[in-house]
Amino acid sequence: MNYTYRIYPNVVQQTELRSWLETCRGVYNYALRELKDWIASRKCSVDRCSLEKEYIIPADKPFPSHRQQNNLPKAKKQFPHLGKVHSQVLQTTIRRLHDTWEVFQKRGHGFPRFKKFGQFKSFVFPQFKHNPINGFTIKLPKIGEVPINLHRPIPNGFKVKQVRVLSRVRGTQWYVVVTIESDISVPDAPVRGRAIGIDLGLERFLTASDGSFQERPKFFKSMQRKLKLLQRRAARKQKGSQNWEKAQVEVARMHHRIANRRKDFHLKTAHQLCDQAQTIFAEDLNVTGLTRAMLRKDCVDAAFGQFLSLTEWVCSKRGVYFAKVNPNGTSQTCPNCLATVSKGLEVREHHCPECGYRTHRDRAAAEMVLDRGLENLVSQGLWGTETACQVGLSGVYDLDKSRGARIPNREVGKPAL
Structure with a gap:
């Protein structure tokens, strides 16, 4: 530790x-x-030595x-x-x-x-x-x-x-x-209690399968104007001078402040999730690929990789089971009937033509993450009787509403009539 x-x-x-x-x-x-x-x-073979060196x-x-x-x-x-x-x-x-x-x-x-x-x-x-x-x-x-x-x-x-x-x-x-x-051995967190799935995105930083969501603070973009001013001042100084070094320190201090604010937000959000559930599933995102795409600046600002690492660490410290699932097709599959519902990024609502289930796109993806996580646990034989009541039995929705109150924003999905 x-x-x-x-x-x-x-x-x-x-x-x-x-x-x-x-x-x-x-x-x-x-x-x-x-x-x-x-x-x-x-490097080279005996009969193929370099002619230069x-x-x-x-x-x-x-x-x-x-x-x-x-x-x-x-x-x-x-x-x-x-x-x-x-x-x-x-x-x-x-x-x-x-x-x-x-x-x-x-x-x-x-x-x-x-x-x-x-x-x-x-x-x-x-x-x-x-x-x-x-x-x-x-x-x-x-x-x-x-x-x-x-x-x-x-x-x-x-x-x-x-x-x-x-x-x-x-x-x-x-x-x-x-x-x-310490000489104390800490066992791995068992699968127990209430399970939720989480979906990460740029419109909303986090959306849980119970309907709660967390808006995405734009740490870098909110300070980008001031950072640009400090960098412009540093560029006008003579390189290597004392004034140049002072200006570079101001720029580094601003970057350090942005990183601290982002990490503080990630830790607080991870603790809120641990207060909300005892079993958490998340997408196993290709973080490197996200940082090379068209929205790379927003993805780097959100720092999904750091959040997943910190959430896993917080879960291990607090005895909460954490696992990652395959993210492929989570937003293109209906969590209610498992039908394929293709939609582009501009479509922010999930509406299944097969069963009529309608909810926010990110919540549907979070519910699909939860379903895949539960399937993995069942295939591994880890999903016991203690948590079997969480798979849609009576009274679970009321329990979800009371425990999901820790994250302020919340929405409820409803089937279309």
Whole structure:
């Protein structure tokens, strides 16, 4: 479990933290250079070597894996500035590179890239002998005690495992992500209680199968005019000057504020859903594809991927079952009779010609998500007697009305006469 806190280092500590980040960036890039050279030396066949240049590395030299950490003591003798950084911080930097390499091998894309100036924004202290948090200060090795905004205490029975230091807003704001652990094993959330399906969209951010919906706040578009003004001021400054740096900080601060508002909205909406039901189904959206479509700016502003990830995390923390279903055809299928009802994006009402069911398009899609989620649970044998009453038996509609009151907006679907 991770807790994020704001810290307030003094000027000397901030200078040292920035120096550590640049040192870690250099170690990361050097290790990546060794990795790429080893790969380039084994790219072509023996009889097809390049006529221009070739990376000649002995054939018996192993792949530069985590053993690069063993070369750090020798590198410190050649480059004394490496000794100013905590040894385990440099080790975790190399480990971070190889974790990225392993992820690249699994998914087939996302080769590690060299980090430019300012792109390396965090480093990790992997272990602590004692609790580094004492009152309202946190003690970081070789940095010293730093004031911390401990807005929530560490729960009893948990101990601090590692601390990640984050740089935000061009190095003017600093945070620590404290990883805590306990010996208590938490089981997976069981399937129980009331089940709902949710549909995400741009007209309405979220529509539930019970008729409740949440309007979409336009975080970026509401601040876009002010952000454009700040960017215009920054563009008129001489690049590299102090005034240019101040203007860039203002732009970064505005982006940071927009991201914080969006994340706060996502977390509050996820908690509202957990108050509303004990089993939640959502569409398994292709978030990458949405960000490349015609409405990519609105999709990026809505951040559906972040919302689904945060909702899954909130559900696991609160003991609510969360699952994703296939999103194909949810808005083109009638949830009442399962007939195919084709309609374009401009049609915002679902009207089935087969059974006459009429409701909002997004609610029909949410009801279809719920049906698919229940079918998956039945096929897996997870849908028991405790939740069987939620599949349309008498009295369920009144229960839905009372529990759906937490989300203010609500509509009721009705069959056509």
